[in-house]
Amino acid sequence: MPADPVSPVDVVAGEKMWAAYSHARPDAVAASPEYTIEHFGDSRRLADExxxxxxxxxxxxxSELVADFLARGDAVPRIGSHWIACGGLGVPRIIIRSIELRIGTFATADAAFAADEGEDDLSLDSWRREHRVYWTRVAAAQGRVWSETEEIVFERFSVVWPPEHADTAP
Incomplete structure (x- = not known):
């Protein structure tokens, strides 16, 4: 477990953010009414970064391991699904929407995806290095051993809320 664990998400604030988005974008919500409230990473520092x-x-x-969705009791996302992303202290900041999904193994990650993931130096080599470390740590915290043959959800998304951070205007 990381030394700086993330705080629980602020569900009430997340629901308020979702209500504001729902009011502004009723068609998007009608098309995909499900959402999650969560954070990136497994530590406060990583979530904020x-x-x-x-x-x-x-x-x-x-990208996230299919096993991690299952461990939380969550369904794998679908195109159009939303999640409210929180910082390391659990405060909701933005809503993102899945625009492209595929399931593959570690070996199927490519340079374009690594660059879109936006981490480290944006290279596939650094993506592989850092994700090996991360998924090994996450699996160990769950009492299991990570394998490069496990299924991974590769997800591209857009930021849809709030308007000042959205990729396109509502």
Whole structure:
């Protein structure tokens, strides 16, 4: 477990953000009414760093092990699904919407995806290095061993709320 664990998400604030988005974008919500409230990463520092990359526009993709969705009792996202992204202290900051999804293994990550994930030096080599470390740590915290043959959800997204951070105007 990291030395600086993330705080629980502020569900009430997340629901208020969702209500504001729902009022402004009723068609998007009608098309995909489900959402989650969560954070990037497994530590306060990582959650804040990755969220900052999203807000700056550098990060428009993420990847997560299918096993991690299952461990939380969450369904794998679908195109159009939303999630409210929180910082390391659990405060909701933005709503993102899945625009492209695929399931593959570690070996199927490519340079374009690594660049879109917006981390480190944007290279596939650094993506592989850092994700090996991360998924090994996350799996160990769950009492299991990570394997490069596990299924990974490769997700591209857009920021849809609030308007000052949205990729396109509502």
């Amino acid at each position: 990755l969220l900052a990359h999203v807000i700056s526009g550098r990060k428009r993709a993420t």
